[in-house]
Amino acid sequence: MSRHSLVRESSALQTRLEALNTARELAEGVLPGAALQTVLEVLERATSRRSLSAGHTVVGFFGATGSGKSSLFNAVSASSLATAAARRPTTSAPLAGIWGVDGSGPLLDWLGVQERHSLPSVPGLADDSTGLILLDLPDFDSTKVENRQLVQRLAGMVDVLVWVLDPQKYADAAVHNDFLRPMASHGSVTLVVLNQLDKLNPDDAALVIESLRGILARDGLPGVPVMGASALTGDGVVTVRGAIKDVVVRREAATRRLSADVSAAAAGLRQVSGTGEARGISDGATKTLAKELAIAANVPVVVDAVARSFKRESARRTGWPVTRWLLRFRPDPLRRLNLGRTDTKAELNRTSLPPAGAPERARTDAAVRNFADDVSEGAPGPWRAAIRSAAREGREQLPDALDQAIATTDLKASTRPLWWGIFNALQWLAFLLALGGLGWLGVLAVLGYFQMPVPEVPRTEGWPWPTLMVAGGVVLGLVLAVAGRVLGGWAARIRARGVARRLNSAVAEVAGQRIVEPVKAGIGKLKSFNAALKAALKS
Structure with missing residues (x-):
């Protein structure tokens, strides 16, 4: 064999040895230790033989x-x-x-x-x-x-x-x-x-x-x-x-011997590992996972609380001043969940959402398990088990991470729409108008009671102005209150949809960090392992 051919064979063997070592490293914790030890012995033997007399x-x-x-x-x-x-x-x-x-x-x-x-x-x-x-x-x-x-x-x-x-x-x-x-x-x-x-x-x-x-x-x-x-x-x-x-x-026996050792070791790894690639992660699978986790994490409960809290605050800001104070006795749905607070740092806060019960835990477990099963479809047994294990490990961290994600999501609880201020100003003007009319009528009544001269009051279409002021103020206040409730309900639905998007996005981010990324890493490891093993087997 020519010197150039020997160099080429030696270089090809080095490439295969490196590929075999890469496959061994990727398989750590996935394939049995005995199989990996055999590969390590082949690599060490090859390194030793190549360092000795060629x-x-x-x-x-x-x-x-x-x-x-x-x-x-x-x-x-x-x-x-x-x-x-x-x-x-x-x-x-x-x-x-x-x-x-x-x-x-x-x-x-x-x-x-x-x-x-x-x-x-x-x-x-x-x-x-x-x-x-x-x-x-x-x-x-x-x-x-x-x-x-x-x-x-x-x-x-x-x-x-x-x-x-x-x-x-x-x-x-x-x-x-x-x-x-x-x-x-x-x-x-x-x-x-x-x-x-x-x-x-x-x-x-x-x-x-x-x-x-x-x-x-x-x-x-x-x-x-x-x-x-x-x-x-x-x-x-x-x-x-x-x-x-x-x-x-x-002069090729040593190289051929080591090449055969590499082939045998790689074939042994292939036999232990099995063949095949995982189906991989799809948008549909991640969306389904995030949707199920959002439900299990009580996102719908928070969204409903946001809507009810907004309606309550809207009525308190735009309702008739005579009755709006009664709303103070109705607890804020968000505060009951320990959400929407501005007196503490969000990252240090924890919600008061009901703890996950058996149905929620079962839903979370099923969502994670179904996701792992779906994306690992087609992977060899040991690798599929490793991918599922990565998903399970992430599952243990989900409850606290999801709670923190909800607690740190901006619910816009402190944001006040401009129209609240307008309605509030009009309400107080209407209230003052009615109050002024009542005051005027009160003065006239006192003067009449004490048999004092009662001045003539202006009239419009026969209606005294004080009476019109009281009636107009009350009617305007009630109309504004009703309009505020209707507008508040509509705005509450819009705000709830926005909060739902942000909460679902936060849940999806947690799912990505705790479940999707570890599973993706496992799938990528399998792909790299198969590529390395293919290179090691290539003679």
């Missing part, structure tokens, strides 16, 4: 007891290292044969391989410039737990996996179910060798190899190179060497 390719030999793995390792490496392994202090220690020792130390330290041997050139396999590291590992079906754990750990770390099988146990469920099938995404860095062909005649060997290919295809590894070999006779060893060399000289 000039070395680590090829691990994996096999079950009796497969002849160590013998094949010796045959391929043209050495007797694995034979000496029987005299090592512990069989759980892997052994490394190295071609090109310089720079391999940190990589082998990371792998945890302590026994290292520099090997001479092997024609058709490697020399000091190749940068090949062959690992002979313990049997993966060892009865020792530490051996099995070691094999599983290194199976997740080496660049290339060589699975050594034998004719007797090539179809064994343990190797396929526990190792090959879980590594199905790593087909590009997997080689399979059927060892001990010397125990089969050519026809049987062909049948066994064909059967093995079929099993591997069912494991999700179609097209994986399957080679026959005999460590005892040397048959097929050259072919195995050539396959390993081809992988090593392309």
Whole structure:
């Protein structure tokens, strides 16, 4: 592979790693911790491997007891290292044969391989410039737990996996179910060798190899190179060497291995998460939510109180002065709700609206639940649950927030229409007119009572002016009072509609802050997660 191609693959891998990490971060608190921990381990492993020698390719030999793995390792490496392994202090220690020792130390330290041997050139396999590291590992079906754990750990770390099988146990469920099938995404860095062909005649060997290919295809590894070999006779060893060399000289095994790890981790996240996007938030859904919350928060009660309070104040300001004072004994509907006050800061005020009872709480819960269900439709199960949870958390904060929103909404309670002043002035003029007429008639009556001369009063159409003044003042006051009530009722409806708009807007704002925004964030997180996961899966 050319240097430019290697750079491109490395850059593409970096992009996928970043996307996978983004998906992991977005899924925190949504997907199970075990799945996210697996992804984190892949990311940490990839970071560590990429920081180590890019000039070395680590090829691990994996096999079950009796497969002849160590013998094949010796045959391929043209050495007797694995034979000496029987005299090592512990069989759980892997052994490394190295071609090109310089720079391999940190990589082998990371792998945890302590026994290292520099090997001479092997024609058709490697020399000091190749940068090949062959690992002979313990049997993966060892009865020792530490051996099995070691094999599983290194199976997740080496660049290339060589699975050594034998004719007797090539179809064994343990190797396929526990190792090959879980590594199905790593087909590009997997080689399979059927060892001990010397125990089969050519026809049987062909049948066994064909059967093995079929099993591997069912494991999700179609097209994986399957080679026959005999460590005892040397048959097929050259072919195995050539396959390993081809992988090593392309200098892409480490990148492909990590790329396969990313694909497997992303696929695991996808399986845990599920697929799909949420329907999303619509204007209709938010309006329905705000409408239901407004009713549950007693907005209609406040609007009605505003209308009745305005009518009361209008009658008190424009009614007949003789009777308007009686309205002082009627409580102000707004003051009874602790609203419309000007003697305290609105943000410090609280309403005296009736506390939410079971019907109101049920209505609020249903509104929030229906909203979350509607907008999260189509989202995968864990994400839909997270979106619903965000809505529920906001629901707990609603009662106090809605009460505060109502308390701080300007109800225009202190705003006095201009016509009130005009009507009030006319009422007092009418009252003074009637009072003047009464005073005039009173003076005439006193003069007559004391047999004093009573001056002639002016008349209009035969009606004395004092009488006309009293009648005119009373009639004008009553007409103004009736007109004021009619006009006040009309103005009260207009004011109530304006207050209703402001209150509904305040409720909608609270719903947006407490419910809609957290839900929107959850939906956006899912969308970003899907995009990141798609980028991570793109190979």
